Amino acid sequence: MTSEEMSEKKATHKQEKLRLATIWLDGCSGCHMSFLDIDERLIELSELVEMVFSPLVDVKVFPEDVDITLVEGALGTEEDLHKLKKIRARTKTLVAFGDCAITANIPSMRNPFGVEETLKAVYLDKEALNLQIPVESVPPLLPRALPLHNCVKVDVFIPGCPPSADTIFFALSELIAGRTPNLMDKTRFGA
Amino acid sequence: MSPTTPLIKTFTIDGKPVSATEDETILDVARQNGIDIPTLCNLEGLTPTGQCRLCMVEIGGTNRMVPSCVAKPDEGMEIVTDSERLLKYRRMIVELLFSERNHICAVCVTNGHCELQAMAQRLGVDHIRYGYLHPRFRLDGSHPRYEVDHNRCILCGRCVRVCDEIEGAHTRDLRNRGIKTLVITDFDGRWGESATCTNCGKCVHVCPTGALAEKGKSVAEMAKQRHFLPYLVMRRKGLKK
């Protein structure tokens, strides 16, 4: 979306703001940081979309009727899966946001070893006090960390670790304009 | 008209009239004419093996596809290097390669210099539709200068060929078969203990991904240098004469 288009849109559709949500599952929040790196363009964006849910805003419950949700992170736990299914049901356009969401990326590095061995390596095979595998108040890990699209339908993929702020801004602008962004000349796996 | 086979064959690639000598492959001619056909196993200077299947092209007027790195053109052929169908197949092959091993670009020494990664970008592969197989491999860091990470290997066979054809050591080969195929050193030993390896590092530099890398390189630091290969091939040809 060009800035002219954007101002036009602002002028005509002021009352019909798109409902945008973001969330991170098994990820490092790096994609969200990159999102914030959109900097001053965030203001432009805020005139077009309403941020209805995000770790960056203070909303506790994922709302109904969301237009666009950016999901950062892989599916690492049963809770992630539960959340994602709910998000899918309540979202029109679900965006796999960053490599972890698309490929399971870093979280998937545990996959060749399996849950048991991974937990043992992390929590028991160390020289530290109180060696124990945490079980209380933590959701159980899935047997493997998975990309989002293995479990729900994903509409748009934004590769990158993290995708650059420019990529994110471009992708959102296109989505707001009702187009499917073509991102492959802007980003790639590991970008 | 004499029935003798002409030494020069003329044909078209993507509608462009081109010509080839007896020994030239479709890929050779395409490259001479600035047409870039995607390949992963092919490398100038090594025997082409046609095994990655990315360089397959269509022969116009037929349903046939041939690997352009090994196929030689016939007089009057109409070669198509870029079609919806070819793009679809190429994407699928790249996706299969990504699903096969643990390619995690974000933490790879060749991030940004990797042929597989670049191929995915070029073909518009933004996610992998197939389930990741997540095999488990042991790294071999026993060599003082280099390391092998099978997680990133695509079994293109370049390292095997360069070691055999150019260096002449044949330190590398493949073990097992099918999905269990693995590049090995000698009797499947540790690289650092190899009796045949000359430590020349050619395999490291022909490797399209981060499977073979120099030690001490961090993420995105391992760029490969391949200019030696055509140079060596040319020198050896010269010496033979």
Add this chain to the structure above:
Amino acid sequence: MTNEELIALAAQEAEDAKKYRYCLDICTGTGCMSSCSDAIATAIEAEVRERGLQNEIKVKQVGCMGLCASGPILSVQPLGLLYREMTPEEGVAVLVSLLDEKPQVEKRIDTLQPFFSRQERNVLENTGVIDPERVNDYIAVGGYTALIKAITEMTSAEVVQEVLHSGLRGRGGAGYPTGLKWSTVAKVPGELKYVVCNADEGDPGAFMDRSVLESDPHRVLEGMAIAAFAVGASQGYVYVRAEYPLAIKRVKSAIKAAEKMGLIGQAICGTPFNFRVEVRLGAGAFVCGEETALLNSIEGNRGMPRLRPPYPAQSGLFGKPTLVNNVETFANIPGIINNGGAWFARIGTEKSKGTKVFALTGKITNTGLIEVPMGITLREIIYDIGGGIPNGRKFKAVQTGGPSGGCIPAEHLDTPVDYESLKNLGSMMGSGGMVVIDDSSNMIDMARFFMEFSMEESCGKCAPCRVGTVQLYNLLGKFQAGIATEEDLTTLEELCDLMRNTSLCGLGQAAPNPILSTLRYFRHEYLEKIQPSVAAPPEEAL
């Protein structure tokens, strides 16, 4: 050995045979042997010796008689009686009944039943009749006359012509015209050429080649020698699976015997034609049935297929022009040379001539080895010859062509068996395995069974086959578990299409056939397994 000597030897053998009152033939193919059929022979021989009847009763170990379901089988000649499921004691009892002039009725097999009467035995004419370890037995039934005729009375071009006329097509699976292959190799200039017999019968569910090699090895050698003469080759290899120890033993002894008689070796029949044969063993790799992989294996390499062109006819074994044919193809040759191409072509359909050997197995009453004219319908094979489905179950499908073939459902049972018809049904002739499946089997399980086979046997050279087979196998696992989605079905079909079009060799290209054919005829079984909503996380598959 000259033609005259050969004829004299055959006459002598016939004369010798006449002096016996009865000849008791015991099947010693792998099937019957596993039920210790050799012990039956030993027991009867002992009894014969004890009674001092060595000059009246002859006990002979022969090859497969076909009806493996009823083995071990004992045949009594010249009465033409067959006895089923013999033990050493029962074998002796049959002998005793013969001596009493009251041939035992119990356990007799009805030799007029369609299993025998509907067959047309050509390749198998000597199978179960002659002692495969005696070259004289083969000569007695006219063996090696074709070879001598070819090298003494015909030019190599005439031999090729005769094979072209016959319309014989490769019996290994693909059905390439044999004569055409021969003429190509014959035309390629070269001092040294090879003839290779592909006996790496790898299709699970197929044992035609094993039976032919075990039962009539000289026939194959004769066919190879004729081929060598026709194409100008002087060295031959028989590449046999190591899983066939008996076949290996018999081929090796056949080569020795033929060499001793001068039927193979230097200056055969006093002509300048030389032909030596060696046996090479496979080592457990299905892909070596693919001819270029087979050549790599003979050369001592990993059995990975080579790129074609160049074809083996131009640059094959050790870079020399090479003719590769399968066992059954070679076994058809002596008949064609002796009787002419036209004789051969009188049987069969327009494009598929002659007879074909099939191994009939699975859920069928008469499991065994059969030979039928091309063009016979699947129904005739399964219901008339095969005796239908046992245990009151219903026919569901017949699988032909092994892991490269497909499943043919009941509605196509009246299809004539020929290369094109089977291909049009999404299956293939293959080497001749026919596995009958009844209604207790699930087709997704069948497809996954074959995909597992292809996955384990993929050589790993090209990516579509190496990874594609694994992904297909895993996807089929999702269907089995009932957690597949609509998308999975699309992915399944797309991957099949990819492998078929982009795999490097015929094995990868044909590997999706079991899925494609079951999708074609039993799609509902897949659809039933699709979850309407989003799927659960995929199971740990690999």
Add this chain to the structure above:
Amino acid sequence: MLITNRKIAPPADDKRWKIVDVTMRKQGYSPTALIETLHTIQESFGHVSGEALEYVANSLNVPPSKVFGVATFYNLFNMIPLGEHVISLCTGTACYVKGAGEVVEFMREEYGLEMGQTTPDGKLSFVVARCVGACGLAPVMILDGKVVGRLSPDQMKTRIREWMSHDE
């Protein structure tokens, strides 16, 4: 790694190496004799050991990695010795259709063996046989080299038990 034109001495003073030598000599110590030689080793020793691979590589002048690559490409060659008793189960189509899968289950439950495994005491190996071509007898097993067929899965189980208890 030895490079020499002279005949290389076998790894040990064991008559079986002489048989191996015969195979190699017959083919003039040509690198193409590799698979034939591996067959002889497998037959003579029951498996192909690391020292055997090294001996063949040196004798035939084939690069070590190639010898290893060839030996592992083919299913027939096993690098570690099999157990005292070997059960090979045919996994061909006909055997599959007639219930070979139940034997796999049985071996897992009864002896804790997956295909390709040997019991820790080295007594029993359970391996896959590719189709032995005795499909008329499906399902088929090979018990210490002897083909046993035409048994129901239940009978097969009994056979295995019987056969295993023989030398206990």
